[in-house]
Amino acid sequence: MRPLARLTLAAGASLASGPVAAHGGWQGGVEHAPAWLLQALYVLAWVGHALGAARVPARPAQALAFHTALLLAGVALFGPLDDWAAHSTAMHMVQHMVLIVGVAPLLVVAQPLPQWRACFGRLPVALARGPLRLAAAPMAAATVHALALWAWHAPGPYTAALLHEGWHVLEHASFLLTAWIFWWSVWRAPAARGLGALAALLFTLMHTGLLGALLTFAPQPLYLRESRDLWDQQLAGLVMWVPGGLAYLAAAAWSAARLLDRADRRAPG
Template sequence: MQVSRKRKGPRLNLREAAGRLSWLPGHAAVRILVRGVVVCETWPRRGVLWTPGVVVVVIRKPAWIVGALLFALVPGVVFAHGNGEGPSIGRLLFAWELDPLFIVPAGGAVWLYLAAVGRVNKAHPKSPYPRRRTAFFLGGVAVLSLAIVSPPAAYDTTLFSVHMGQHLLITMVAAPLILLGAPITLALRVASRTTRKNVLLPLLHSRFVRFVSFPVFAWLLFAGTMWGSHFSPLFNAALEDAWIHRAEHALYLSVALVFWWQVIGLDPTPWRMNHPVRMLYVFLQMPQNSFLALAIYSADDVIYKHYATVQRDWGPSPLADQQIAGISMWIGGDLLFLAALAVVIAGWVKAEELEAKRQDKAQARRKAEAAGPVS
């Protein structure tokens, strides 16, 4: 099928443009026009991604759709944080910070996950990997991208309230969604028997993993990281240095994954908590989150020197912005913990229903065996 759309404007040499972009993975066919005619050839079940007036990319391999998404955002790339410039519609839509130190690992994780799902589905067509798990995992990576490289995230070193929202997305939304994708279970299913026996299972049951994933330690690690990072030189240092900032994000995500691993319960873990314990585990995080948020909100002075020295003539004052951040952490964090509690309760109810059905079937089977064959 041929699709064409004509407008007045300069036409590029399509063959030359495609040659310049031949490095795109998946043998992507490229048709480009800048503010001119847009012509693209489509294939069945192929993805087409485009930025208006900039680029049209036709992907022959859907697995590379992530790469095309990133390429389509190139016109709005931003390389600096906290320059004090006020937000605008253009910046909020197109000022994506395409940090390769985030893009490459995140894109690689998505590619590996989708490739593993494809292998599992091909090897076991009658029991494919659940689509909802794939959707959860991709949603988690999308939220992580929104928190770290989206246009609003560019203001995380300008406004503390934005920075707080960023951390809530990483620790309270992205991490649980990624774990709802059950990546460990997927890795165990796709791995060879030798890899599973000699690498994955020994790692899963190693002393280090058992220690880190112990529920009491995981709970204290999460709470301690929140308090330690907000009331130590680390936070202000992260605002001043991009590498420390990246390390802070990696720390938050890692700690959150360890914490929520015990709650989600889809992947195998050295420690298995029943649903009442999971509820207590999550519920007890709410008081410490509230106290931390109130400590930030009620501070008489700006806690982090960086925010006090940012030159800007828009938005709330540094102290008012800090108070907004504290309220966001208090209300937003507690609401997300309550949502997690609701999910745990729903899972508990479902587990009880399944157990009741299992016991009913077992009892019926025992009665049938006791009655003996019918003559």
């Protein structure tokens, strides 16, 4: 193992031993191992990028995007927002939206793989190879992301994620991973796949809007009915429907503008 990787692992292990909140607070016990793993990976990602950037410097805009993404992820996963999400469907949805339309696209802009490879060797590239292959097909990436969103917002999986840390960590990991693949597929699509990227964005805009509308107009709470108010679920639906929809709409407008610009440049005369 490279010296930088050993140093990063040691730093991650020491920081991961501290307390972190996860829907009500993490305490001792092996049942909290998934939460500890999430914390360790978070620290390793940040420290590894810093050590790798000493050998392979990131451009200023990419470095800013990466650190902003990690700050947002920390706020969403380890701060008071995570405690509030334990008792509020709306706050849980805010948490999801921060990861999906905040952290994930910023990581696409940041392109941290060169820095992670400089620290950890080929492992990050090997792990990213499969997701990047999927990202080459925008509609396929959008479909996988849609499946993750709809599956985890079904009452059974959603409630399981609230009650068990392992499912909770898996839920957030699947949202972040599939969102990263999706945003990579639409933002970094070559010109020849521009129409497919636009279709993927419009598809995502429509199905997330539908999911938000279902949560907003459901006649009764769908999750933990005895402890969740209907207004809280309605607010959660609006969070997905409006801010999330605006993010997808803005990206679709950018994609359409890029297509029109390409058509203008190819037009004769």
